[in-house]
Amino acid sequence: RCSICTTERGSVYDFCWQCMNTWKGHAPRSNRCDNEGCINQELEILKNCPLMNLPETEVKQCPSIRACPTCGKLIEHNQTGCKNIICIRCHVEFCFACLEVTTECLKNKPDSWFDVCAKAIAPRQISIPTWNRHG
Structure with missing residues:
Protein backbone atom coordinates (compact mmCIF):
# COMPACT_ATOMS: atom_id res chain seq x y z
CA ARG A 1 0.00 0.00 0.00
CA CYS A 2 1.33 3.40 -0.96
CA SER A 3 0.25 6.11 1.48
CA ILE A 4 1.23 8.93 -0.89
CA CYS A 5 -0.74 7.48 -3.82
CA THR A 6 -3.66 6.71 -1.49
CA THR A 7 -3.74 10.37 -0.37
CA GLU A 8 -3.40 11.74 -3.92
CA ARG A 9 -6.09 9.45 -5.35
CA GLY A 10 -8.46 9.74 -2.42
CA SER A 11 -8.78 5.94 -2.27
CA VAL A 12 -6.62 3.06 -1.13
CA TYR A 13 -3.84 2.28 -3.60
CA ASP A 14 -2.25 -1.16 -3.27
CA PHE A 15 0.66 -2.24 -5.43
CA CYS A 16 2.79 -5.35 -5.73
CA TRP A 17 6.33 -5.19 -4.35
CA GLN A 18 7.38 -7.93 -6.76
CA CYS A 19 6.37 -6.42 -10.11
CA MET A 20 5.75 -2.83 -8.88
CA ASN A 21 2.38 -2.65 -10.67
CA THR A 22 -1.09 -1.99 -9.29
CA TRP A 23 -2.08 -4.98 -7.14
CA LYS A 24 -4.25 -7.52 -8.92
CA GLY A 25 -5.97 -10.42 -7.19
CA HIS A 26 -6.62 -11.41 -3.60
CA ALA A 27 -4.51 -9.88 -0.85
CA PRO A 28 -2.58 -10.23 1.30
CA ARG A 29 -0.01 -12.49 -0.31
CA SER A 30 3.70 -11.94 0.03
CA ASN A 31 5.01 -13.89 -2.94
CA ARG A 32 3.25 -12.27 -5.93
CA CYS A 33 0.07 -10.74 -7.28
CA ASP A 34 -2.12 -11.94 -10.16
CA ASN A 35 -0.61 -9.63 -12.80
CA GLU A 36 0.58 -11.66 -15.77
CA GLY A 37 4.30 -12.28 -15.55
CA CYS A 38 4.56 -11.04 -11.97
CA ILE A 39 7.96 -12.10 -10.72
CA ASN A 40 10.74 -10.49 -8.76
CA LYS A 109 36.83 -19.72 13.48
CA PRO A 110 39.47 -16.96 13.61
CA ASP A 111 41.81 -16.62 10.64
CA SER A 112 39.44 -18.54 8.36
CA TRP A 113 39.61 -15.97 5.56
CA PHE A 114 40.42 -18.70 3.01
CA ASP A 115 39.01 -21.70 4.91
CA VAL A 116 35.47 -23.04 5.32
CA CYS A 117 33.32 -21.27 7.90
CA ALA A 118 32.35 -22.67 11.28
CA LYS A 119 28.77 -22.52 9.96
CA ALA A 120 27.73 -24.33 6.79
CA ILE A 121 27.51 -22.57 3.46
CA ALA A 122 24.23 -20.67 3.46
CA PRO A 123 21.69 -22.08 0.99
CA ARG A 124 20.28 -20.09 -1.89
CA GLN A 125 18.50 -17.04 -0.59
CA ILE A 126 14.72 -17.04 -1.02
CA SER A 127 14.19 -13.48 0.19
CA ILE A 128 16.09 -10.23 -0.12
CA PRO A 129 16.97 -8.31 3.05
CA THR A 130 15.60 -4.79 3.39
CA TRP A 131 18.09 -2.13 4.36
CA ASN A 132 17.11 0.02 7.33
CA ARG A 133 19.52 2.94 6.82
CA HIS A 134 18.40 4.61 10.03
CA GLY A 135 18.63 1.55 12.29
Missing part, protein backbone atom coordinates in the same frame (compact mmCIF):
# COMPACT_ATOMS: atom_id res chain seq x y z
CA GLN A 41 13.70 -10.49 -11.15
CA GLU A 42 16.25 -10.38 -8.32
CA LEU A 43 14.73 -13.43 -6.61
CA GLU A 44 14.78 -15.26 -9.95
CA ILE A 45 18.49 -14.44 -10.30
CA LEU A 46 19.19 -15.79 -6.79
CA LYS A 47 17.11 -18.90 -7.51
CA ASN A 48 18.76 -19.72 -10.84
CA CYS A 49 22.37 -18.55 -10.54
CA PRO A 50 24.98 -21.28 -10.98
CA LEU A 51 26.94 -22.72 -8.08
CA MET A 52 30.65 -21.98 -7.96
CA ASN A 53 33.82 -22.76 -6.09
CA LEU A 54 35.99 -19.98 -4.74
CA PRO A 55 39.31 -21.21 -6.17
CA GLU A 56 41.59 -19.49 -3.65
CA THR A 57 39.57 -20.80 -0.69
CA GLU A 58 38.14 -24.07 0.59
CA VAL A 59 34.59 -22.91 -0.27
CA LYS A 60 32.86 -25.27 -2.72
CA GLN A 61 29.40 -25.26 -4.35
CA CYS A 62 28.33 -21.81 -3.23
CA PRO A 63 25.70 -19.78 -5.12
CA SER A 64 27.55 -17.39 -7.44
CA ILE A 65 25.29 -14.43 -6.65
CA ARG A 66 24.24 -13.32 -3.19
CA ALA A 67 22.03 -10.59 -1.76
CA CYS A 68 23.98 -8.54 0.77
CA PRO A 69 22.66 -9.59 4.20
CA THR A 70 22.65 -5.94 5.29
CA CYS A 71 21.10 -4.03 2.38
CA GLY A 72 19.95 -6.65 -0.16
CA LYS A 73 22.16 -5.51 -3.06
CA LEU A 74 22.88 -8.43 -5.42
CA ILE A 75 26.60 -9.13 -5.59
CA GLU A 76 28.68 -11.61 -7.56
CA HIS A 77 32.03 -12.77 -6.13
CA ASN A 78 34.89 -12.21 -8.58
CA GLN A 79 36.38 -15.57 -7.51
CA THR A 80 39.69 -14.04 -6.45
CA GLY A 81 41.02 -13.61 -2.94
CA CYS A 82 39.25 -14.63 0.23
CA LYS A 83 35.60 -15.51 0.76
CA ASN A 84 34.72 -12.11 2.25
CA ILE A 85 33.38 -9.28 0.16
CA ILE A 86 32.54 -5.62 0.77
CA CYS A 87 29.11 -4.54 -0.44
CA ILE A 88 29.31 -1.76 -3.00
CA ARG A 89 26.12 -0.14 -1.67
CA CYS A 90 26.27 -0.27 2.14
CA HIS A 91 30.04 -0.96 2.47
CA VAL A 92 29.51 -3.76 5.01
CA GLU A 93 31.97 -6.65 4.73
CA PHE A 94 30.37 -10.10 4.82
CA CYS A 95 31.25 -13.72 4.17
CA PHE A 96 30.02 -14.80 0.74
CA ALA A 97 29.74 -18.40 1.96
CA CYS A 98 27.83 -18.25 5.26
CA LEU A 99 26.35 -14.73 4.74
CA GLU A 100 27.44 -13.57 8.19
CA VAL A 101 29.07 -10.18 8.68
CA THR A 102 32.81 -10.94 8.49
CA THR A 103 33.43 -10.21 12.19
CA GLU A 104 30.71 -12.74 13.14
CA CYS A 105 32.00 -15.37 10.70
CA LEU A 106 35.51 -15.07 12.11
CA LYS A 107 34.41 -15.19 15.79
CA ASN A 108 33.92 -18.96 15.78
Whole structure:
Protein backbone atom coordinates (compact mmCIF):
# COMPACT_ATOMS: atom_id res chain seq x y z
CA ARG A 1 0.00 0.00 0.00
CA CYS A 2 1.33 3.40 -0.96
CA SER A 3 0.25 6.11 1.48
CA ILE A 4 1.23 8.93 -0.89
CA CYS A 5 -0.74 7.48 -3.82
CA THR A 6 -3.66 6.71 -1.49
CA THR A 7 -3.74 10.37 -0.37
CA GLU A 8 -3.40 11.74 -3.92
CA ARG A 9 -6.09 9.45 -5.35
CA GLY A 10 -8.46 9.74 -2.42
CA SER A 11 -8.78 5.94 -2.27
CA VAL A 12 -6.62 3.06 -1.13
CA TYR A 13 -3.84 2.28 -3.60
CA ASP A 14 -2.25 -1.16 -3.27
CA PHE A 15 0.66 -2.24 -5.43
CA CYS A 16 2.79 -5.35 -5.73
CA TRP A 17 6.33 -5.19 -4.35
CA GLN A 18 7.38 -7.93 -6.76
CA CYS A 19 6.37 -6.42 -10.11
CA MET A 20 5.75 -2.83 -8.88
CA ASN A 21 2.38 -2.65 -10.67
CA THR A 22 -1.09 -1.99 -9.29
CA TRP A 23 -2.08 -4.98 -7.14
CA LYS A 24 -4.25 -7.52 -8.92
CA GLY A 25 -5.97 -10.42 -7.19
CA HIS A 26 -6.62 -11.41 -3.60
CA ALA A 27 -4.51 -9.88 -0.85
CA PRO A 28 -2.58 -10.23 1.30
CA ARG A 29 -0.01 -12.49 -0.31
CA SER A 30 3.70 -11.94 0.03
CA ASN A 31 5.01 -13.89 -2.94
CA ARG A 32 3.25 -12.27 -5.93
CA CYS A 33 0.07 -10.74 -7.28
CA ASP A 34 -2.12 -11.94 -10.16
CA ASN A 35 -0.61 -9.63 -12.80
CA GLU A 36 0.58 -11.66 -15.77
CA GLY A 37 4.30 -12.28 -15.55
CA CYS A 38 4.56 -11.04 -11.97
CA ILE A 39 7.96 -12.10 -10.72
CA ASN A 40 10.74 -10.49 -8.76
CA GLN A 41 13.70 -10.49 -11.15
CA GLU A 42 16.25 -10.38 -8.32
CA LEU A 43 14.73 -13.43 -6.61
CA GLU A 44 14.78 -15.26 -9.95
CA ILE A 45 18.49 -14.44 -10.30
CA LEU A 46 19.19 -15.79 -6.79
CA LYS A 47 17.11 -18.90 -7.51
CA ASN A 48 18.76 -19.72 -10.84
CA CYS A 49 22.37 -18.55 -10.54
CA PRO A 50 24.98 -21.28 -10.98
CA LEU A 51 26.94 -22.72 -8.08
CA MET A 52 30.65 -21.98 -7.96
CA ASN A 53 33.82 -22.76 -6.09
CA LEU A 54 35.99 -19.98 -4.74
CA PRO A 55 39.31 -21.21 -6.17
CA GLU A 56 41.59 -19.49 -3.65
CA THR A 57 39.57 -20.80 -0.69
CA GLU A 58 38.14 -24.07 0.59
CA VAL A 59 34.59 -22.91 -0.27
CA LYS A 60 32.86 -25.27 -2.72
CA GLN A 61 29.40 -25.26 -4.35
CA CYS A 62 28.33 -21.81 -3.23
CA PRO A 63 25.70 -19.78 -5.12
CA SER A 64 27.55 -17.39 -7.44
CA ILE A 65 25.29 -14.43 -6.65
CA ARG A 66 24.24 -13.32 -3.19
CA ALA A 67 22.03 -10.59 -1.76
CA CYS A 68 23.98 -8.54 0.77
CA PRO A 69 22.66 -9.59 4.20
CA THR A 70 22.65 -5.94 5.29
CA CYS A 71 21.10 -4.03 2.38
CA GLY A 72 19.95 -6.65 -0.16
CA LYS A 73 22.16 -5.51 -3.06
CA LEU A 74 22.88 -8.43 -5.42
CA ILE A 75 26.60 -9.13 -5.59
CA GLU A 76 28.68 -11.61 -7.56
CA HIS A 77 32.03 -12.77 -6.13
CA ASN A 78 34.89 -12.21 -8.58
CA GLN A 79 36.38 -15.57 -7.51
CA THR A 80 39.69 -14.04 -6.45
CA GLY A 81 41.02 -13.61 -2.94
CA CYS A 82 39.25 -14.63 0.23
CA LYS A 83 35.60 -15.51 0.76
CA ASN A 84 34.72 -12.11 2.25
CA ILE A 85 33.38 -9.28 0.16
CA ILE A 86 32.54 -5.62 0.77
CA CYS A 87 29.11 -4.54 -0.44
CA ILE A 88 29.31 -1.76 -3.00
CA ARG A 89 26.12 -0.14 -1.67
CA CYS A 90 26.27 -0.27 2.14
CA HIS A 91 30.04 -0.96 2.47
CA VAL A 92 29.51 -3.76 5.01
CA GLU A 93 31.97 -6.65 4.73
CA PHE A 94 30.37 -10.10 4.82
CA CYS A 95 31.25 -13.72 4.17
CA PHE A 96 30.02 -14.80 0.74
CA ALA A 97 29.74 -18.40 1.96
CA CYS A 98 27.83 -18.25 5.26
CA LEU A 99 26.35 -14.73 4.74
CA GLU A 100 27.44 -13.57 8.19
CA VAL A 101 29.07 -10.18 8.68
CA THR A 102 32.81 -10.94 8.49
CA THR A 103 33.43 -10.21 12.19
CA GLU A 104 30.71 -12.74 13.14
CA CYS A 105 32.00 -15.37 10.70
CA LEU A 106 35.51 -15.07 12.11
CA LYS A 107 34.41 -15.19 15.79
CA ASN A 108 33.92 -18.96 15.78
CA LYS A 109 36.83 -19.72 13.48
CA PRO A 110 39.47 -16.96 13.61
CA ASP A 111 41.81 -16.62 10.64
CA SER A 112 39.44 -18.54 8.36
CA TRP A 113 39.61 -15.97 5.56
CA PHE A 114 40.42 -18.70 3.01
CA ASP A 115 39.01 -21.70 4.91
CA VAL A 116 35.47 -23.04 5.32
CA CYS A 117 33.32 -21.27 7.90
CA ALA A 118 32.35 -22.67 11.28
CA LYS A 119 28.77 -22.52 9.96
CA ALA A 120 27.73 -24.33 6.79
CA ILE A 121 27.51 -22.57 3.46
CA ALA A 122 24.23 -20.67 3.46
CA PRO A 123 21.69 -22.08 0.99
CA ARG A 124 20.28 -20.09 -1.89
CA GLN A 125 18.50 -17.04 -0.59
CA ILE A 126 14.72 -17.04 -1.02
CA SER A 127 14.19 -13.48 0.19
CA ILE A 128 16.09 -10.23 -0.12
CA PRO A 129 16.97 -8.31 3.05
CA THR A 130 15.60 -4.79 3.39
CA TRP A 131 18.09 -2.13 4.36
CA ASN A 132 17.11 0.02 7.33
CA ARG A 133 19.52 2.94 6.82
CA HIS A 134 18.40 4.61 10.03
CA GLY A 135 18.63 1.55 12.29
